[in-house]
Amino acid sequence: MTMTNSTSCSEPKAQPQSQLQSQIRVPATYMRGGTSKGVFFNLADLPPEAQVAGEARDKLLLRVIGSPDPYAKQIDGMGGATSSTSKTVIVSKSSKPDHDVDYLFGQVSIDKPFVDWSGNCGNLSAAVGPFAIHAGLLPKERIPANGIVTVRVWQVNIEKTIVIHVPVVNGFVQETGEFELDGVTFPAAEIQVDFMDPADGDGSMFPTGNLVDDLEVPDIGTFNATLINAGIPTIFVDAEAIGYTGTELQDDINNDEKALAMFERIRAYGALKMGLISRLEEAETRQHTPKVAFVSKPKTYQSSSGKVVTDSEVDVLVRALSMGKLHHAMMGTAAVAIASAACVPGTLVNLAAGGGEKESVTFGHPSGTLKVGAKAKQAEQGWVVEKAIMSRSARILMEGFVRVPSTVFD
Incomplete structure:
Protein backbone atom coordinates (compact mmCIF):
# COMPACT_ATOMS: atom_id res chain seq x y z
CA MET A 1 0.00 0.00 0.00
CA ILE A 191 -39.33 33.82 50.03
CA GLN A 192 -41.69 36.66 50.90
CA VAL A 193 -42.67 38.80 47.91
CA ASP A 194 -44.19 42.26 48.40
CA PHE A 195 -46.00 43.85 45.45
CA MET A 196 -45.97 47.57 46.16
CA ASP A 197 -48.92 49.69 45.00
CA PRO A 198 -50.00 46.87 42.66
CA ALA A 199 -52.86 48.74 40.99
CA ASP A 200 -52.40 50.19 37.53
CA GLY A 201 -51.42 53.73 36.68
CA ASP A 202 -52.55 56.33 39.20
CA GLY A 203 -53.54 53.63 41.67
CA SER A 204 -57.17 53.12 40.64
CA MET A 205 -57.83 49.40 40.69
CA PHE A 206 -61.17 49.37 38.94
CA PRO A 207 -60.87 50.72 35.39
CA THR A 208 -64.62 51.13 34.95
CA GLY A 209 -65.05 52.81 38.31
CA ASN A 210 -67.33 50.00 39.49
CA LEU A 211 -66.74 47.14 41.92
CA VAL A 212 -69.14 45.00 39.90
CA ASP A 213 -70.07 45.49 36.24
CA ASP A 214 -72.60 43.92 33.93
CA LEU A 215 -70.42 42.21 31.34
CA GLU A 216 -72.29 41.51 28.12
CA VAL A 217 -70.75 38.76 26.02
CA PRO A 218 -72.67 38.05 22.79
CA ASP A 219 -73.76 34.41 22.36
CA ILE A 220 -72.93 33.71 26.01
CA GLY A 221 -74.95 36.15 28.09
CA THR A 222 -74.74 39.07 30.48
CA PHE A 223 -73.41 38.46 33.98
CA ASN A 224 -71.75 40.21 36.87
CA ALA A 225 -67.99 40.70 36.71
CA THR A 226 -65.37 42.43 38.82
CA LEU A 227 -62.81 44.01 36.51
CA ILE A 228 -59.64 44.80 38.41
CA ASN A 229 -56.13 45.88 37.57
CA ALA A 230 -53.95 44.91 40.51
CA GLY A 231 -50.99 42.60 40.00
CA ILE A 232 -52.33 41.85 36.55
CA PRO A 233 -55.56 42.89 34.79
CA THR A 234 -58.13 40.26 35.78
CA ILE A 235 -61.77 39.55 35.01
CA PHE A 236 -63.55 37.81 37.90
CA VAL A 237 -66.90 36.13 37.26
CA ASP A 238 -69.14 34.00 39.42
CA ALA A 239 -68.65 30.27 38.77
CA GLU A 240 -72.36 29.43 38.86
CA ALA A 241 -73.16 32.19 36.35
CA ILE A 242 -71.17 30.33 33.69
CA GLY A 243 -72.17 26.81 34.71
CA TYR A 244 -69.35 25.77 37.04
CA THR A 245 -68.95 24.95 40.73
CA GLY A 246 -65.49 26.42 41.36
CA THR A 247 -64.01 23.01 42.22
CA GLU A 248 -62.93 22.19 38.67
CA LEU A 249 -59.47 20.82 37.83
CA GLN A 250 -57.50 21.25 34.62
CA ASP A 251 -58.97 18.30 32.72
CA ASP A 252 -62.50 19.54 33.39
CA ILE A 253 -61.78 22.69 31.41
CA ASN A 254 -58.78 22.11 29.16
CA ASN A 255 -60.29 19.08 27.42
CA ASP A 256 -63.41 21.04 26.53
CA GLU A 257 -62.84 23.14 23.40
CA LYS A 258 -66.26 24.75 23.74
CA ALA A 259 -65.44 25.87 27.28
CA LEU A 260 -62.06 27.27 26.25
CA ALA A 261 -63.69 29.22 23.43
CA MET A 262 -66.24 30.63 25.90
CA PHE A 263 -63.53 31.78 28.30
CA GLU A 264 -61.55 33.39 25.50
CA ARG A 265 -64.67 35.25 24.38
CA ILE A 266 -65.28 36.47 27.95
CA ARG A 267 -61.63 37.52 28.15
CA ALA A 268 -61.81 39.48 24.91
CA TYR A 269 -65.00 41.37 25.82
CA GLY A 270 -63.65 41.99 29.32
CA ALA A 271 -60.44 43.43 27.87
CA LEU A 272 -62.52 45.74 25.70
CA LYS A 273 -64.60 46.93 28.66
CA MET A 274 -61.44 47.49 30.72
CA GLY A 275 -59.98 49.66 27.97
CA LEU A 276 -57.00 47.36 27.45
CA ILE A 277 -57.82 47.01 23.77
CA SER A 278 -59.72 49.25 21.37
CA ARG A 279 -60.86 46.52 19.00
CA LEU A 280 -61.98 42.99 19.83
CA GLU A 281 -59.48 41.48 17.41
CA GLU A 282 -56.57 42.85 19.42
CA ALA A 283 -57.19 40.24 22.12
CA GLU A 284 -55.59 37.62 19.88
CA THR A 285 -52.21 39.31 20.14
CA ARG A 286 -52.55 40.04 23.86
CA GLN A 287 -52.84 36.56 25.29
CA HIS A 288 -51.05 37.19 28.59
CA THR A 289 -53.43 39.92 29.76
CA PRO A 290 -56.07 40.18 30.99
CA LYS A 291 -56.65 36.97 32.91
CA VAL A 292 -60.10 35.51 33.39
CA ALA A 293 -61.03 33.74 36.63
CA PHE A 294 -64.15 32.33 38.22
CA VAL A 295 -64.93 32.31 41.93
CA SER A 296 -67.25 30.52 44.31
CA LYS A 297 -67.93 30.11 48.01
CA PRO A 298 -65.90 27.46 49.87
CA LYS A 299 -66.58 23.82 49.02
CA THR A 300 -64.75 20.60 49.77
CA TYR A 301 -62.91 19.16 46.77
CA GLN A 302 -60.05 16.89 45.81
CA SER A 303 -57.01 18.69 44.46
CA SER A 304 -54.97 17.53 41.48
CA SER A 305 -52.51 15.74 43.80
CA GLY A 306 -55.33 13.76 45.41
CA LYS A 307 -55.22 15.83 48.60
CA VAL A 308 -58.64 16.78 49.94
CA VAL A 309 -59.20 20.49 50.54
CA THR A 310 -62.08 21.02 52.95
CA ASP A 311 -64.42 23.98 52.90
CA SER A 312 -63.18 24.97 56.38
CA GLU A 313 -59.62 25.44 55.09
CA VAL A 314 -60.42 28.16 52.56
CA ASP A 315 -62.26 31.46 52.39
CA VAL A 316 -63.02 31.31 48.67
CA LEU A 317 -62.40 29.12 45.62
CA VAL A 318 -60.74 30.57 42.52
CA ARG A 319 -59.90 29.02 39.15
CA ALA A 320 -57.99 31.10 36.60
CA LEU A 321 -57.01 30.70 32.97
CA SER A 322 -53.63 31.65 31.55
CA MET A 323 -52.75 31.72 27.86
CA GLY A 324 -56.04 30.02 27.01
CA LYS A 325 -55.82 27.13 29.50
CA LEU A 326 -56.90 26.57 33.09
CA HIS A 327 -53.83 27.08 35.29
CA HIS A 328 -52.66 24.09 37.33
CA ALA A 329 -52.43 26.25 40.46
CA MET A 330 -52.54 30.06 40.44
CA MET A 331 -50.51 32.71 38.66
CA GLY A 332 -48.68 34.88 41.18
CA THR A 333 -49.96 38.11 39.67
CA ALA A 334 -53.51 36.75 39.69
CA ALA A 335 -53.01 35.90 43.37
CA VAL A 336 -52.26 39.61 43.90
CA ALA A 337 -55.48 40.44 42.06
CA ILE A 338 -57.37 37.96 44.27
CA ALA A 339 -55.91 39.47 47.45
CA SER A 340 -56.70 43.00 46.29
CA ALA A 341 -60.26 42.22 45.22
CA ALA A 342 -60.98 40.16 48.33
CA CYS A 343 -60.00 43.08 50.58
CA VAL A 344 -62.41 45.54 48.95
CA PRO A 345 -65.95 45.04 50.31
CA GLY A 346 -68.49 44.41 47.57
CA THR A 347 -66.40 42.81 44.82
CA LEU A 348 -67.37 39.35 43.59
CA VAL A 349 -64.26 37.89 45.22
CA ASN A 350 -65.01 39.60 48.51
CA LEU A 351 -68.65 38.48 48.50
CA ALA A 352 -67.70 34.89 47.69
CA ALA A 353 -65.26 35.03 50.62
CA GLY A 354 -68.04 36.08 52.98
CA GLY A 355 -67.98 39.86 52.53
CA GLY A 356 -66.77 42.57 54.89
CA GLU A 357 -63.34 44.05 55.49
CA LYS A 358 -60.37 41.72 55.16
CA GLU A 359 -56.59 41.91 55.14
CA SER A 360 -55.93 38.34 53.98
CA VAL A 361 -57.68 35.37 52.43
CA THR A 362 -56.86 31.73 51.86
CA PHE A 363 -58.14 30.62 48.50
CA GLY A 364 -58.48 27.17 47.01
CA HIS A 365 -57.03 26.46 43.56
CA PRO A 366 -56.68 23.24 41.53
CA SER A 367 -53.45 22.21 43.31
CA GLY A 368 -54.42 23.19 46.85
CA THR A 369 -54.51 26.43 48.83
CA LEU A 370 -52.65 29.72 49.11
CA LYS A 371 -52.85 32.52 51.65
CA VAL A 372 -52.40 36.06 50.34
CA GLY A 373 -52.63 39.40 52.06
CA ALA A 374 -53.44 42.95 51.06
CA LYS A 375 -54.57 46.15 52.73
CA ALA A 376 -57.01 48.28 50.80
CA LYS A 377 -58.10 51.82 51.50
CA GLN A 378 -60.18 54.47 49.80
CA ALA A 379 -58.41 57.47 48.28
CA GLU A 380 -59.35 60.32 45.93
CA GLN A 381 -59.00 58.06 42.91
CA GLY A 382 -61.01 55.26 44.55
CA TRP A 383 -59.84 52.07 46.18
CA VAL A 384 -56.09 51.49 46.35
CA VAL A 385 -53.86 48.77 47.76
CA GLU A 386 -50.59 49.85 49.33
CA LYS A 387 -49.02 46.41 49.27
CA ALA A 388 -49.95 42.81 48.50
CA ILE A 389 -47.94 40.03 50.12
CA MET A 390 -47.49 36.36 49.43
CA SER A 391 -44.93 33.65 50.09
CA ARG A 392 -43.21 31.75 47.31
CA SER A 393 -40.03 29.73 46.83
CA ALA A 394 -37.44 29.58 44.08
Missing part, protein backbone atom coordinates in the same frame (compact mmCIF):
# COMPACT_ATOMS: atom_id res chain seq x y z
CA THR A 2 1.37 3.34 -0.98
CA MET A 3 1.57 5.96 1.80
CA THR A 4 1.01 9.61 0.95
CA ASN A 5 1.33 12.92 2.76
CA SER A 6 -2.33 13.75 2.22
CA THR A 7 -4.39 15.06 5.14
CA SER A 8 -5.54 12.22 7.38
CA CYS A 9 -9.12 11.76 8.55
CA SER A 10 -7.99 12.64 12.10
CA GLU A 11 -7.16 16.18 10.96
CA PRO A 12 -10.42 17.74 9.80
CA LYS A 13 -10.28 20.25 7.03
CA ALA A 14 -11.13 23.84 7.82
CA GLN A 15 -14.84 24.48 7.48
CA PRO A 16 -16.64 27.63 6.49
CA GLN A 17 -17.44 29.84 9.48
CA SER A 18 -21.16 29.19 9.08
CA GLN A 19 -20.56 25.46 9.53
CA LEU A 20 -18.21 25.86 12.47
CA GLN A 21 -20.71 28.00 14.29
CA SER A 22 -24.04 26.53 13.34
CA GLN A 23 -25.24 27.55 16.80
CA ILE A 24 -24.55 30.41 19.14
CA ARG A 25 -24.54 29.97 22.88
CA VAL A 26 -25.94 32.42 25.39
CA PRO A 27 -25.33 32.36 29.16
CA ALA A 28 -28.59 31.48 30.88
CA THR A 29 -30.07 30.10 34.08
CA TYR A 30 -33.11 27.84 34.21
CA MET A 31 -35.11 28.59 37.36
CA ARG A 32 -38.28 27.64 39.13
CA GLY A 33 -40.11 30.49 40.79
CA GLY A 34 -43.32 29.62 42.63
CA THR A 35 -45.34 27.33 40.38
CA SER A 36 -43.64 28.49 37.17
CA LYS A 37 -40.35 27.86 35.39
CA GLY A 38 -38.44 30.11 33.04
CA VAL A 39 -35.14 30.88 31.35
CA PHE A 40 -33.36 33.79 33.05
CA PHE A 41 -30.82 36.05 31.36
CA ASN A 42 -28.52 38.80 32.53
CA LEU A 43 -29.16 41.58 30.00
CA ALA A 44 -25.41 42.09 29.53
CA ASP A 45 -25.01 38.44 28.47
CA LEU A 46 -27.47 38.64 25.57
CA PRO A 47 -26.18 39.02 22.01
CA PRO A 48 -25.96 42.74 21.14
CA GLU A 49 -28.94 42.47 18.80
CA ALA A 50 -31.11 41.22 21.66
CA GLN A 51 -29.99 43.71 24.30
CA VAL A 52 -32.61 46.14 23.07
CA ALA A 53 -36.33 45.55 22.73
CA GLY A 54 -37.52 44.58 19.29
CA GLU A 55 -37.75 41.86 16.68
CA ALA A 56 -34.27 40.43 17.29
CA ARG A 57 -34.92 39.92 21.00
CA ASP A 58 -38.27 38.28 20.30
CA LYS A 59 -36.71 35.95 17.72
CA LEU A 60 -34.04 34.87 20.19
CA LEU A 61 -36.47 34.16 23.01
CA LEU A 62 -38.89 32.32 20.75
CA ARG A 63 -36.08 30.04 19.56
CA VAL A 64 -34.76 29.50 23.09
CA ILE A 65 -38.17 28.35 24.28
CA GLY A 66 -38.95 26.38 21.10
CA SER A 67 -41.79 28.43 19.63
CA PRO A 68 -43.84 28.66 17.57
CA ASP A 69 -44.57 24.94 17.67
CA PRO A 70 -47.65 23.71 15.76
CA TYR A 71 -47.38 20.47 17.76
CA ALA A 72 -47.64 22.55 20.98
CA LYS A 73 -44.90 20.51 22.66
CA GLN A 74 -41.83 22.81 22.44
CA ILE A 75 -39.64 19.75 21.97
CA ASP A 76 -36.88 21.77 20.28
CA GLY A 77 -36.50 24.30 23.07
CA MET A 78 -36.54 24.95 26.79
CA GLY A 79 -40.29 25.45 27.10
CA GLY A 80 -42.50 22.91 28.82
CA ALA A 81 -45.58 23.28 26.59
CA THR A 82 -47.67 25.06 29.23
CA SER A 83 -48.17 28.73 30.02
CA SER A 84 -46.37 28.13 33.35
CA THR A 85 -43.22 26.89 31.61
CA SER A 86 -43.08 29.03 28.45
CA LYS A 87 -41.47 32.03 30.11
CA THR A 88 -38.38 34.20 29.89
CA VAL A 89 -36.85 36.78 32.21
CA ILE A 90 -34.24 39.48 31.56
CA VAL A 91 -32.56 41.09 34.59
CA SER A 92 -30.13 44.00 34.72
CA LYS A 93 -28.77 46.52 37.20
CA SER A 94 -31.50 49.03 37.79
CA SER A 95 -31.67 52.41 36.12
CA LYS A 96 -34.17 53.53 38.79
CA PRO A 97 -33.20 55.26 42.05
CA ASP A 98 -33.58 53.12 45.18
CA HIS A 99 -33.87 49.90 43.16
CA ASP A 100 -31.35 47.10 42.77
CA VAL A 101 -32.37 45.48 39.49
CA ASP A 102 -34.74 45.89 36.56
CA TYR A 103 -36.84 42.84 35.73
CA LEU A 104 -38.44 42.33 32.33
CA PHE A 105 -40.79 39.39 31.75
CA GLY A 106 -41.64 37.82 28.40
CA GLN A 107 -44.50 35.32 28.11
CA VAL A 108 -43.71 33.24 25.04
CA SER A 109 -46.63 31.95 23.01
CA ILE A 110 -46.46 28.20 22.46
CA ASP A 111 -47.98 27.89 19.00
CA LYS A 112 -47.79 31.44 17.68
CA PRO A 113 -44.73 33.57 16.78
CA PHE A 114 -44.92 36.26 19.42
CA VAL A 115 -43.72 37.21 22.88
CA ASP A 116 -46.24 38.99 25.08
CA TRP A 117 -44.67 41.83 27.08
CA SER A 118 -47.93 43.22 28.46
CA GLY A 119 -47.71 41.93 32.01
CA ASN A 120 -45.67 40.42 34.82
CA CYS A 121 -45.22 36.90 36.19
CA GLY A 122 -45.75 36.94 39.93
CA ASN A 123 -44.40 33.45 40.42
CA LEU A 124 -41.11 34.13 38.65
CA SER A 125 -40.86 37.41 40.55
CA ALA A 126 -39.81 35.31 43.54
CA ALA A 127 -36.82 34.00 41.57
CA VAL A 128 -35.60 37.44 40.46
CA GLY A 129 -34.09 38.22 43.86
CA PRO A 130 -32.07 34.98 44.09
CA PHE A 131 -31.02 35.31 40.45
CA ALA A 132 -29.80 38.88 41.00
CA ILE A 133 -27.63 37.68 43.88
CA HIS A 134 -26.30 34.66 41.97
CA ALA A 135 -25.53 36.84 38.94
CA GLY A 136 -23.53 39.33 40.99
CA LEU A 137 -25.93 42.19 40.31
CA LEU A 138 -25.92 43.21 43.97
CA PRO A 139 -22.80 44.56 45.73
CA LYS A 140 -21.03 41.95 47.84
CA GLU A 141 -21.33 44.11 50.93
CA ARG A 142 -25.13 43.75 50.66
CA ILE A 143 -24.91 40.00 51.20
CA PRO A 144 -24.71 39.04 54.90
CA ALA A 145 -23.22 35.80 56.19
CA ASN A 146 -26.67 34.91 57.49
CA GLY A 147 -29.95 36.75 57.29
CA ILE A 148 -32.35 38.23 54.77
CA VAL A 149 -31.37 40.25 51.70
CA THR A 150 -34.07 42.70 50.66
CA VAL A 151 -33.91 43.05 46.89
CA ARG A 152 -35.80 46.02 45.47
CA VAL A 153 -36.92 45.23 41.94
CA TRP A 154 -38.30 47.53 39.27
CA GLN A 155 -40.78 45.51 37.24
CA VAL A 156 -40.36 47.02 33.78
CA ASN A 157 -43.49 45.59 32.13
CA ILE A 158 -45.93 47.15 34.58
CA GLU A 159 -43.66 49.87 36.01
CA LYS A 160 -44.09 48.77 39.61
CA THR A 161 -41.83 48.00 42.57
CA ILE A 162 -41.51 44.48 43.93
CA VAL A 163 -39.60 43.80 47.15
CA ILE A 164 -38.18 40.29 47.46
CA HIS A 165 -36.91 38.97 50.79
CA VAL A 166 -34.22 36.39 50.05
CA PRO A 167 -32.87 34.15 52.85
CA VAL A 168 -29.07 33.77 52.98
CA VAL A 169 -27.12 31.11 54.90
CA ASN A 170 -23.32 31.08 55.08
CA GLY A 171 -23.19 33.80 52.46
CA PHE A 172 -25.22 31.86 49.90
CA VAL A 173 -28.85 32.04 48.84
CA GLN A 174 -30.80 29.45 50.82
CA GLU A 175 -32.81 27.47 48.29
CA THR A 176 -33.75 24.32 50.19
CA GLY A 177 -36.02 24.31 53.20
CA GLU A 178 -39.31 23.15 54.69
CA PHE A 179 -41.73 25.62 53.09
CA GLU A 180 -44.39 23.77 51.12
CA LEU A 181 -46.22 25.41 48.23
CA ASP A 182 -49.21 23.64 46.72
CA GLY A 183 -48.48 23.02 43.06
CA VAL A 184 -44.77 22.38 43.74
CA THR A 185 -43.80 18.82 44.62
CA PHE A 186 -40.80 19.44 46.87
CA PRO A 187 -40.38 21.83 49.81
CA ALA A 188 -37.93 24.73 49.62
CA ALA A 189 -36.93 27.92 51.43
CA GLU A 190 -39.68 30.50 51.86
CA ARG A 395 -34.58 27.37 42.99
CA ILE A 396 -31.94 27.20 40.28
CA LEU A 397 -32.55 24.07 38.20
CA MET A 398 -29.70 24.45 35.71
CA GLU A 399 -27.16 27.06 34.72
CA GLY A 400 -24.75 27.43 31.86
CA PHE A 401 -25.60 28.19 28.24
CA VAL A 402 -28.58 27.82 25.96
CA ARG A 403 -27.85 27.25 22.29
CA VAL A 404 -29.81 28.53 19.32
CA PRO A 405 -29.12 28.28 15.59
CA SER A 406 -26.82 31.06 14.37
CA THR A 407 -29.49 31.95 11.80
CA VAL A 408 -31.89 33.01 14.57
CA PHE A 409 -31.66 36.71 13.66
CA ASP A 410 -32.01 36.19 9.89
